[in-house]
Amino acid sequence: MALDGSLPVETRLEMQRRMLRIRLFDERASKMVKRGQIPGTVHTSIGQEAQVVGACMALQTGDHITGNHRSHGHPIGMGSDLGPLMAELVGKATGVCRGKGGSLHLADRAVGSLGESGITGSSIPIAVGAGFSAQVLNEGRVAMCFFGDGAANQGVLYEAMNLASAWKLPVIFLCENNHYALSTPAHTVTGGRICDRAQGFGMPGVRVENGQEILDVHAAVAEAAERARSGAGPTLVEVMTYRFREHSEGLRINVDYRNVDERELWTSRDPIVLHRAHLIDEGLADASTMDAIQSEIEEEVEACVRFALDSPDPDPAVAFEDLYTDAYDLEDVK
Amino acid sequence: MSIMTYIAAIGAAQEEAMVADDRVVVIGEDVEANVYGTTGGGKERAEQGDFVQRFGRSRVRNTPIAEEAIVGCAIGAAMTGLRPIVDLSYSSFLYMAMDQFVNQAAKNRYMFGGQSSIPAVFRSAMFYSLSTGAHHSDRPYPMFMGVPGLKVMAPASASDAKGLLRQAVDSEDPVLTFEAVPLWGAKEEVQDGEYRIPFGQARTRREGGDVTLVAISGSVPVALKAAEKMAGTGVECEVIDPRTLVPLDTKTIVESVMRTGRLVIAEPAHRTCGAAAEIAAVVAEEAYSSLKAPIRRVCARDMQVPFSPALEEQIYPTTERIVAAIEAVTRD
Numbered sequence: 023m024a025l026d027g028s029l030p031v032e033t034r035l036e037m038q039r040r041m042l043r044i045r046l047f048d049e050r051a052s053k054m055v056k057r058g059q060i061p062g063t064v065h066t067s068i069g070q071e072a073q074v075v076g077a078c079m080a081l082q083t084g085d086h087i088t089g090n091h092r093s094h095g096h097p098i099g100m101g102s103d104l105g106p107l108m109a110e111l112v113g114k115a116t117g118v119c120r121g122k123g124g125s126l127h128l129a130d131r132a133v134g135s136l137g138e139s140g141i142t143g144s145s146i147p148i149a150v151g152a153g154f155s156a157q158v159l160n161e162g163r164v165a166m167c168f169f170g171d172g173a174a175n176q177g178v179l180y181e182a183m184n185l186a187s188a189w190k191l192p193v194i195f196l197c198e199n200n201h202y203a204l205s206t207p208a209h210t211v212t213g214g215r216i217c218d219r220a221q222g223f224g225m226p227g228v229r230v231e232n233g234q235e236i237l238d239v240h241a242a243v244a245e246a247a248e249r250a251r252s253g254a255g256p257t258l259v260e261v262m263t264y265r266f267r268e269h270s271e272g273l274r275i276n277v278d279y280r281n282v283d284e285r286e287l288w289t290s291r292d293p294i295v296l297h298r299a300h301l302i303d304e305g306l307a308d309a310s311t312m313d314a315i316q317s318e319i320e321e322e323v324e325a326c327v328r329f330a331l332d333s334p335d336p337d338p339a340v341a342f343e344d345l346y347t348d349a350y351d352l353e354d355v356k
Numbered sequence: 357m358s359i360m361t362y363i364a365a366i367g368a369a370q371e372e373a374m375v376a377d378d379r380v381v382v383i384g385e386d387v388e389a390n391v392y393g394t395t396g397g398g399k400e401r402a403e404q405g406d407f408v409q410r411f412g413r414s415r416v417r418n419t420p421i422a423e424e425a426i427v428g429c430a431i432g433a434a435m436t437g438l439r440p441i442v443d444l445s446y447s448s449f450l451y452m453a454m455d456q457f458v459n460q461a462a463k464n465r466y467m468f469g470g471q472s473s474i475p476a477v478f479r480s481a482m483f484y485s486l487s488t489g490a491h492h493s494d495r496p497y498p499m500f501m502g503v504p505g506l507k508v509m510a511p512a513s514a515s516d517a518k519g520l521l522r523q524a525v526d527s528e529d530p531v532l533t534f535e536a537v538p539l540w541g542a543k544e545e546v547q548d549g550e551y552r553i554p555f556g557q558a559r560t561r562r563e564g565g566d567v568t569l570v571a572i573s574g575s576v577p578v579a580l581k582a583a584e585k586m587a588g589t590g591v592e593c594e595v596i597d598p599r600t601l602v603p604l605d606t607k608t609i610v611e612s613v614m615r616t617g618r619l620v621i622a623e624p625a626h627r628t629c630g631a632a633a634e635i636a637a638v639v640a641e642e643a644y645s646s647l648k649a650p651i652r653r654v655c656a657r658d659m660q661v662p663f664s665p666a667l668e669e670q671i672y673p674t675t676e677r678i679v680a681a682i683e684a685v686t687r688d
Contacts, residue, residue: 086436120469129468136435137468141459147425148460151432158381158414159437178455181425188420344470345505347528350603 029237031306035315037079037236038301041071041294042319044095047104050323051094051111051125055271059331060111063273064125067095069266070200072293073230074099076239077166077196077261080247086134086152086165088145092198092265093128093138096168100133104326114333121336122344143169143176146195150182153191153256164250166194166243172203174216180223183258187223192250194243195220197260199233204269205279220258233263234291237300264288358548362511363540365518366479367394370441372550373525374411377439380525381415382407383426384443384479388418392481394443423452427478431460431530434476439525447480447534448494461530462505473528477521482573483537484624484661485672493661493668495573495625497534501601501634507531507555508602512576514544516599519553526552536574536624556603560612564592567682568612571597572623572631575654575673579622582678591686593620601631609635610642617648618685622673627655648688652681 048066055064067074070092078087078099089096097107102118110117111125118130129137136152139145149167156163173179174197186193197216201208220227226249230242239261246257266289268275301307360368373380382395388408390396395416397405407416419426423444430440444450450457461474484493500508507529511517517535524531561576562583571579576597583593594612598605613619619639621632632653639651654673662668 088432118469119467119471122469123467127467129471131471136432136472137464139459141455144428144455144459147428147456148432148435150425151429151434152436153432154429155433155436155438158433159379161437163436165432165436178424178428181420181422182428184420185422185425185429189417345466346507347465347473 029240033079034301034306037075038294038297038312039315039319040075040079040099040101041236041297042316043104043322044071044074044098045294046319046323047094047098047108047326050327051108052267052271054112054327060125061113062124063270064094064111065092065270066265066267067092069288069292070095070198070263072236072297073198073233073239073261073263076236077168077243080240080243081134081164081166084134084161084163086136086149086163087168088136088149089138089168090142090145090170090173091126091138091140092170093126096138097128097130097133097135100130100135102130102133102135104322105329108326108330109333112330113335114330115336115340116329116333120340120344122340143173143178146173146179147182150186150191150193153186153193153250154189156192157189162251164192164194164247166196168196168198170203171197171199171201171208171212171216175212183220183223183225183256186256187225190253190255193256194246194250195256195258196243197258198263199260200263200265202269202280205275205277207279215260217258217260225256225258227258227260230259230261232291233261234293234296236293236297357545359543360514360518360546361540362514362517362542363393365514365546366521366535367396369518369521369525370394371405371407372522373441374407374415376550379437379439380441381417381433381438382441382443383417383419383430385419385421385445387416387443388413392443423449424456427453427456428460430476430478431456431464431474434474435464435472439475441477441479441525444478444480446492447482447496448492450480450496457500457506458503462503465529466505474530475528476530477524478530478532479535480532481535481537482624484574485538485668487663487665487668489663490660495534495656497532497601498625498630500532501631502629505530506602507600508534509555509600510534510536510573511599512536512539512571512573512597514542515546516553516559518546519551520555520599522550523552523555527555534573538574539577542577553599555600556605558596558598558605558608560594560596560608562593562595564594564616566591566616567593567618567620567685568609568616569593569595569678569682570609570619570621570635571595572601574624575622578673578675579678581675582682585675585679586682591682593682604634606638606642610639613639613643614646617646619647619651620654620678620681620685621651622654622678624656624672626658627653628658630655649685652685654678654681
């Protein structure tokens, strides 16, 4: 079913807000990398907003997520405050991780984000653990791990899927299949369909063929979440999507590894444009309402940038904190 | 006080922790059947003390043989309300979960600015000197000493094993505990009831004014024998067991060397970049002027472990090798 008419209008509008937050946040971050305002690089979720927000908004308060290097979208999708996220990308004292994580390693416990991971596939079993604690403590929570088509070939995914299935844990394995592991086309390094692998572990595996339609993503993940919460165990959801930009900002690859026709097809399916059109077509919002939402988010993103740039650098002593929970000795730096 | 074996002390600490706190769970390979004797009172399911009967299968769970998932799952569970004790069986199997230990357990709290803590204990057993061959005979604790964010303990007696494990379960940070299988059957008087041994406090096993003899894990009883022998020749060794390697009680060691002027370190791990190397470096930095002789290390040779008993024993520190090192540092 392409459209889920049962979602309240406000939820549909909030979906658009969160997708716009990701788009505009990432566009702004990309510029800031080029200007040298953000050290290192960033991996944007531009083009994949429906896949991210549709999945996040199918969860409830108290649920957990883990993610990967394409990291900003997940906490934003869960509702994070943008200021501390942008401050983290810039490396400021007010950063959500106190300036120690950066773009690749965001976490925001306030919205259930346990942490993104720069190591491909590494955060998958962490979500299984969050599902394990939910089951033992009988807390009715669900945990979802985001990982890409590249991580789908890591052995740890199959260890994690097996464990989650054997213990019937409330876990959602959310594969963001954007068709490329950096420059490597997924089909050249992947045997069969990723979603079909679920069968071997005795869990449902579903594929959202058009992950640019946020309601399709939401419906699939909502069903997986309901199944998880009811005690029936995990689900693998593979969402077909596309990143509109390069793997990471500033990366220059001279080989044209992405076919022009393919690019044009996918970029014509802009999830934000599509969702806006649906809302207007269904008579749920008019163009001026949608424009107002866009302006509201533009202002929010500009405010987060100002907050980040105006924030102080972290005190150097912060580099030597947070390793352990108790006091520990460090060699004197002389 | 009661007499207890090293392995029984580990079981007793796990039992106490399970009783004290519902958030404590034991997961790992073969924990339900109490294969190693740490999850029950006896070897039979019907026996009193059986963990599955007492605490249920929700809190005592066999895992698949999938170390990366087991360790990652424990980390995620610890971040979200449980206090897992993970039985990883042979310490050689830790390598299968290296990414989770190094990239997740050790870095998570730090790189996310202290948002989470990971109160998990990872138990593993060093089955060396038992003809288990190269894939089952590792003593890998020094590798993990090189990973900031992990705590590392290596008890050498029953009472230490119990008190340190209890402390580890209480720790809000990930702890790796390396048990010396050659000591599993070693008995010691153990204090009755619950007690905890703080991390970073060495135990002086024998006092002496001539040579400081630091020994780790399974090398502690060997060092005590060597000290006994040397006492017969009039050389008194102070035998110190650091008990935890991260944090490491350098103060006790350095103060002892300042008194004795001589240091021998014995451990079952490899010589290169071992705990002995770190201790030697600290003493060289902090007590150089007190040293009357070069520091000597008695470690496992930088060699893989052979299977045949006729070949294996010479790999590790023996009483003879430790005695020879003590004689070398006392030869003026």
